[in-house]
Amino acid sequence: MTQSTGTKETREFQTETKQLLDLMIHSIYTNREIFLRELISNASDAIDKLRFEALTNHDLLAGNADFEIFILPDEETKTLTIADNGMGMTFAEVVDNLGTIAKSGTKAFLEKMKDSGAGSAGELIGQFGVGFYSAFMVAKKVTVITRAPGQPKGIRWESAGDGTYTVEECDKDSRGTAIILELQDEHCSAEHPAENFLNRFTLQNLVKKYSDYIRYPIKMNFITEEKPRDADGKIIEDAPAAQSVEVKTLNSMTPLWTRNKAEITKEEYHQLYKNLFLDWEDPLEIIHSKVEGAVEYTTVLFIPAHAPFDFYQREASSGIRLYSRNVFVMDNCKDLLPEYLRFVRGLVDSPDFSLNISRELLQHSSQLQKVGKNLEKSLLKTLESMLAKDRPKYETFWKEYGRAIKSGVYADFQSREKLQDLLLFPSSQSADGLTTLADYVSRMPDGQTLIYYAAGKDRSAVERLPQMELLREKGIEVLYLLDRVDEFAIDALREYKDKKFQSISRGDLKLDGVDTPEAKQETDKLAKDNEALLNAVKEQLAGKIAEVKISSRLKSSPVCLVSGDNGISLSMEQILTEMDRATFKARRILELNPHHEVFRVLQKLHEQASSQDAFKDYCELLYGQALLMEGITPEDPVGFAAKVAALMAEAGKKE
Numbered sequence: 215m216t217q218s219t220g221t222k223e224t225r226e227f228q229t230e231t232k233q234l235l236d237l238m239i240h241s242i243y244t245n246r247e248i249f250l251r252e253l254i255s256n257a258s259d260a261i262d263k264l265r266f267e268a269l270t271n272h273d274l275l276a277g278n279a280d281f282e283i284f285i286l287p288d289e290e291t292k293t294l295t296i297a298d299n300g301m302g303m304t305f306a307e308v309v310d311n312l313g314t315i316a317k318s319g320t321k322a323f324l325e326k327m328k329d330s331g332a333g334s335a336g337e338l339i340g341q342f343g344v345g346f347y348s349a350f351m352v353a354k355k356v357t358v359i360t361r362a363p364g365q366p367k368g369i370r371w372e373s374a375g376d377g378t379y380t381v382e383e384c385d386k387d388s389r390g391t392a393i394i395l396e397l398q399d400e401h402c403s404a405e406h407p408a409e410n411f412l413n414r415f416t417l418q419n420l421v422k423k424y425s426d427y428i429r430y431p432i433k434m435n436f437i438t439e440e441k442p443r444d445a446d447g448k449i450i451e452d453a454p455a456a457q458s459v460e461v462k463t464l465n466s467m468t469p470l471w472t473r474n475k476a477e478i479t480k481e482e483y484h485q486l487y488k489n490l491f492l493d494w495e496d497p498l499e500i501i502h503s504k505v506e507g508a509v510e511y512t513t514v515l516f517i518p519a520h521a522p523f524d525f526y527q528r529e530a531s532s533g534i535r536l537y538s539r540n541v542f543v544m545d546n547c548k549d550l551l552p553e554y555l556r557f558v559r560g561l562v563d564s565p566d567f568s569l570n571i572s573r574e575l576l577q578h579s580s581q582l583q584k585v586g587k588n589l590e591k592s593l594l595k596t597l598e599s600m601l602a603k604d605r606p607k608y609e610t611f612w613k614e615y616g617r618a619i620k621s622g623v624y625a626d627f628q629s630r631e632k633l634q635d636l637l638l639f640p641s642s643q644s645a646d647g648l649t650t651l652a653d654y655v656s657r658m659p660d661g662q663t664l665i666y667y668a669a670g671k672d673r674s675a676v677e678r679l680p681q682m683e684l685l686r687e688k689g690i691e692v693l694y695l696l697d698r699v700d701e702f703a704i705d706a707l708r709e710y711k712d713k714k715f716q717s718i719s720r721g722d723l724k725l726d727g728v729d730t731p732e733a734k735q736e737t738d739k740l741a742k743d744n745e746a747l748l749n750a751v752k753e754q755l756a757g758k759i760a761e762v763k764i765s766s767r768l769k770s771s772p773v774c775l776v777s778g779d780n781g782i783s784l785s786m787e788q789i790l791t792e793m794d795r796a797t798f799k800a801r802r803i804l805e806l807n808p809h810h811e812v813f814r815v816l817q818k819l820h821e822q823a824s825s826q827d828a829f830k831d832y833c834e835l836l837y838g839q840a841l842l843m844e845g846i847t848p849e850d851p852v853g854f855a856a857k858v859a860a861l862m863a864e865a866g867k868k869e
């Protein structure tokens with residue numbers, strides 16, 4: 215077969231690769247058959263790559279353009295070979311690709327493994343599809359023999375998955391890659407045909423199941439034995455059987471999306487999705503459309519059932535593959551869909567995508583932009599109709615991707631209006647349901663002109679905000695913004711159907727139309743009468759707060775902290791601080807409850823010149839309390855605690 219022609223080097227796998235191999239070999243994952251899908255998919259990618267490069271450099275093909283993937287089970291050597299005549303790899307590429315983990319998905323897999331402990335390896339292997347290394351789930355030893363086009367020599371890579379591998383130059387007749395798996399005993403035993411990867415029927419079924427859509431023929435030799443026949447056509451029983459070899463193509467190769475929609479089963483769509491995007495779950499939604507006219511394309515889009523575990527942490531990636539008349543052009547096509555739709559997976563096949571322009575140019579092509587606009591429109595339409603017709607399904611979608619949509623509202627100025635009707639929020643109206651903005655508005659009583667909201671880290675934190683009391687008493691519905699991006703989205707939106715949003719912790723509460731003019735007059739009078747007191751409090755808290763006010767929103771709490779109408783809010787400031795991006799500060803306004811007993815004590819202390827120290831402590835304590843109620847730690851927690859202790863001791867003395 216091949217012969218080594220250079221020195222053989224033994225190298226160590228990168229630490230992460232070692233960990234991965236260890237998992238592959240020792241995991242109790244039962245669905246090991248997926249290794250075949252992974253290797254076939256790599257072979258198909260390698261042919262795609264060559265085919266694409268050959269468009270501009272025809273010499274690469276060297277006269278061999280009959281692309282194929284060959285599966286060769288060998289009973290004698292107990293090996294299974296998957297061979298392709300694709301791009302092959304050079305020495306450096308072999309070391310880079312098969313000694314380290316370059317693939318971000320595999321890295322993510324390892325991260326997730328670290329987080330969730332080895333127990334879940336099985337489930338995760340299926341979820342991530344771990345590429346080439348999955349071969350070690352079924353093989354004792356893996357040999358890769360590969361030759362890149364134009365290279366005089368091939369490269370032989372070999373490993374038993376034990377921490378090291380060898381690489382050496384070797385002879386190889388033709389371009390491409392052969393992966394030879396020396397199968398583990400349980401995977402070449404006739405006793406368990408479904409797990410026997412030398413069994414041709416098992417292999418045939420697996421190709422049908424996982425790789426039917428692959429665009430290159432996946433071939434296998436079938437050996438038939440037949441006894442010779444006599445002149446009358448009758449079998450000669452005692453003659454030795456003659457063997458004949460028949461090469462069969464196992465996959466249908468018809469790209470699913472070119473078929474008539476009505477003839478495609480849900481199961482087939484699911485399989486296409488799983489094959490292309492290596493998911494183990496069925497997608498939540500499928501959109502298949504064919505568009506003819508100024509731009510012509512066919513698209514199959516999927517909304518995965520679950521967002522990847524690190525979806526909201528990593529850089530936006532895109533899961534859209536481009537094809538031109540069934541020929542793969544590129545994957546991860548950015549700029550096709552807006553970032554807020556980056557969870558969508560799928561493909562677009564259009565004769566208008568030119569095959570031989572560069573990736574960069576293609577991404578900026580006007581055809582692509584037109585297609586992108588259409589896809590965005592049809593995805594939004596699908597989501598709107600899901601929301602209207604299948605609320606539970608939409609809520610499942612929302613749980614996974616709601617944050618992406620909300621990010622679209624604040625980050626994508628042009629999409630704001632289109633997205634506002636897709637938003638859902640919890641609210642004071644129902645203990646566990648979610649409401650759309652339209653539903654909120656439809657419930658607004660006559661006279662209420664604003665949409666009220668409260669931000670906090672969870673429902674109970676918001677419900678316990680002192681500011682909530684008054685609204686609860688007046689029966690005004692409040693939207694709860696519990697996700698960190700919520701307030702930024704609402705802030706960007708500013709209004710919905712001419713109704714402005716109003717935070718219950720910002721500026722004046724503006725209960726106009728609901729509150730009475732008399733109440734406002736009373737608050738103004740109290741502020742005037744206590745002007746000196748308010749100024750004194752402000753002076754004591756100089757540098758910490760911008761203003762002190764008489765509150766009209768407090769019931770049982772003596773104090774609360776709100777932020778100004780403009781700029782960021784306190785909760786936004788908190789979020790930005792956590793993200794180390796606190797360049798802006800909220801304008802802090804301390805509101806005092808004039809009807810609370812503490813207010814009267816404050817008035818008394820202020821009037822008595824002898825109580826200046828106590829007055830100062832009271833101001834500090836009220837400010838500290840207000841911060842705590844907002845979930846913010848006072849700047850000097852030890853000093854705050856000491857003041858509380860001193861006050862408790864003092865109160866004890868009086869009794």
Ligand SMILES: Nc1ncnc2c1ncn2[C@@H]1O[C@H](COP(=O)(O)OP(=O)(O)OP(=O)(O)O)[C@@H](O)[C@H]1O
Nearest residue numbers: 256257260301302303311317319344345346347391
């Ligand atoms: N048959 C092959 N021919 C040429 N290169 C290959 C072949 N198989 C694997 N490779 C190279 O090895 C790399 C690692 O393969 P692996 O399956 O681990 O990840 P991947 O294919 O990049 O990721 P994904 O499976 O998500 O597409 C590939 O990117 C490719 O460069």
